[in-house]
Amino acid sequence: MIRPAPPTGPEDPAGPYDSTGSTDSPPGSAAARPSRARRGESVRFAVTHSLPAFVRGVPAPRPAIGALLGAVGQPRWSAATLRALRDRYHGAPVLLGGASGDTLVLLDPADVEEFFARPVRELALDAVDKTKMLAVLEPTGVICSHGDLREERRSLNDEVLAHHEDTHPSHGTFRTVIAEECTRLTAGPTLTFARLRRTVQRIARRIVLGDQAAGDEELHGWLLTLRKEGNWGALRRGPTAADQRLYTAATDRLHVYAPHAPDTTLLGRARDTACGADVDAVGQAHHWMLALDTIAPIAARTLLLLAAHPAEQAALHDQSGGFDSTRLQACVMESLRLYPIVPDLLRILRADTTWRGRPYPAGTHVLVPIGFLQRDSGLVPGGSLFAPGRWCAEGAERDRRMAPFSHGEGRCPGDRLGLMAATEVCAQVLREHRVVGGRPRLDPHRPLPGALNASGVQLALARS
Numbered sequence: 001m002i003r004p005a006p007p008t009g010p011e012d013p014a015g016p017y018d019s020t021g022s023t024d025s026p027p028g029s030a031a032a033r034p035s036r037a038r039r040g041e042s043v044r045f046a047v048t049h050s051l052p053a054f055v056r057g058v059p060a061p062r063p064a065i066g067a068l069l070g071a072v073g074q075p076r077w078s079a080a081t082l083r084a085l086r087d088r089y090h091g092a093p094v095l096l097g098g099a100s101g102d103t104l105v106l107l108d109p110a111d112v113e114e115f116f117a118r119p120v121r122e123l124a125l126d127a128v129d130k131t132k133m134l135a136v137l138e139p140t141g142v143i144c145s146h147g148d149l150r151e152e153r154r155s156l157n158d159e160v161l162a163h164h165e166d167t168h169p170s171h172g173t174f175r176t177v178i179a180e181e182c183t184r185l186t187a188g189p190t191l192t193f194a195r196l197r198r199t200v201q202r203i204a205r206r207i208v209l210g211d212q213a214a215g216d217e218e219l220h221g222w223l224l225t226l227r228k229e230g231n232w233g234a235l236r237r238g239p240t241a242a243d244q245r246l247y248t249a250a251t252d253r254l255h256v257y258a259p260h261a262p263d264t265t266l267l268g269r270a271r272d273t274a275c276g277a278d279v280d281a282v283g284q285a286h287h288w289m290l291a292l293d294t295i296a297p298i299a300a301r302t303l304l305l306l307a308a309h310p311a312e313q314a315a316l317h318d319q320s321g322g323f324d325s326t327r328l329q330a331c332v333m334e335s336l337r338l339y340p341i342v343p344d345l346l347r348i349l350r351a352d353t354t355w356r357g358r359p360y361p362a363g364t365h366v367l368v369p370i371g372f373l374q375r376d377s378g379l380v381p382g383g384s385l386f387a388p389g390r391w392c393a394e395g396a397e398r399d400r401r402m403a404p405f406s407h408g409e410g411r412c413p414g415d416r417l418g419l420m421a422a423t424e425v426c427a428q429v430l431r432e433h434r435v436v437g438g439r440p441r442l443d444p445h446r447p448l449p450g451a452l453n454a455s456g457v458q459l460a461l462a463r464s
């Protein structure tokens with residue numbers, strides 16, 4: 001519910017916030033105030049959760065830092081911090097202070113449900129630090145906008161990515177591209193992440209831009225450099241002159257490809273979709289390339305998990321020699337639940353609002369640490385175990401406790417395309433081979449590690 005924020009002033013020295021951490025006031029009463037975490041709790045959250053996410057790198061994860069943080073146990077520290085906040089505030093939303101302003105952290109399933117239900121006009125995706133980061137690599141992307149412009153960009157994305165259809169109209173073409181590119185994955189007894197990444201980059205270029213761009217590693221290099229620069233975005237006032245030159249070079253290259261992109265490609269579909277000039281149809285391709293590149297780490301982790309769970313791998317092949325793609329899709333979803341691409345769903349309030357009867361001003365950030373919640377055994381049984389069967393249950397994809405693609409109006413419009421591509425890449429490896437081992441070694445009888453650095457993954461293959 002949107003309401004004007006109550007006045008704060010000298011007669012209310014604490015402002016609208018209860019800095020004692022009390023959650024006693026009945027929601028909706030005049031005395032109801034948000035629960036504000038103590039300074040020490042905000043610092044602990046920054047040190048164990050936000051800062052590690054920043055140094056790990058968001059648009060361009062830094063493998064060495066990710067490995068180091070995993071080795072020292074950072075995912076456990078972060079989970080312990082969130083659990084402590086939930087216990088102390090009895091699951092109520094808690095307001096934490098930070099360098100970019102206040103963030104309301106949601107830890108209760110009912111609040112998460114509400115988060116997904118609220119309209120993005122009110123709870124917008126273009127949070128301050130996220131926008132500063134994306135301003136470097138996709139300044140006209142849908143995530144970086146709100147209001148009418150966002151709706152227009154979103155509807156172009158929905159159309160191009162066929163978000164509301166079960167199967168993308170170019171499904172057949174994309175599957176052929178993936179099959180052609182993946183032949184090299186099984187050429188030797190070892191599959192390294194580097195080979196998987198190169199293969200996925202070619203797939204991304206062919207799906208987004210067409211065969212004309214299959215070998216354009218220069219463009220990919222520019223995009224990767226921009227993503228690395230984007231890692232620093234939150235600390236900068238805006239993109240540097242060098243970032244802007246690189247962004248212009250990459251965008252010019254996209255415009256060279258656009259007139260010749262086949263109708264089946266994402267760029268061809270964007271070119272042929274009517275939209276306003278502000279929407280920047282071609283500029284959306286920066287995000288599509290970024291998103292498709294994530295298929296490499298997703299496939300690496302899924303295959304490694306299957307190496308550690310031979311019975312799950314065997315279940316992909318039925319008695320008659322057929323291959324169960326639906327089951328493999330469940331394995332991909334389970335790998336994404338355990339190791340999400342977007343572990344923190346961050347939004348910003350665009351109007352003064354109440355939440356559980358307590359007032360919050362426009363500009364407050366709202367965070368759902370979904371990576372923590374969807375692994376929490378109290379909410380999702382066997383949260384730290386690989387149990388793909390849970391995704392075969394009726395309605396599992398709509399289950400708000402698990403959200404690898406988010407839910408509601410902010411749900412990923414490339415969900416089906418991304419899931420299809422990740423599943424197909426894994427299927428190309430598994431149809432005629434088994435993954436018989438891999439590094440790092442995973443113990444299927446113990447809770448899985450909180451982080452799995454994809455660039456260190458190596459898989460041992462044997463012919464079935």
Ligand code: HEM
Nearest residue numbers: 142143288291292341342404405406410412413414418419
């Ligand atoms: C396969 C793995 C993928 C995963 C796990 C994934 C996940 C997500 C998530 C969680 C969000 C919401 C982000 C937020 O709330 O901040 C999102 C947004 C988005 N994704 Fe994906 N995605 C994937 C693939 C793709 C693909 C293949 C495309 C397009 C080619 C795509 C395009 C987008 C776009 C345009 C948005 C922004 C939506 C908006 O602002 O409304 N994604 N994705």
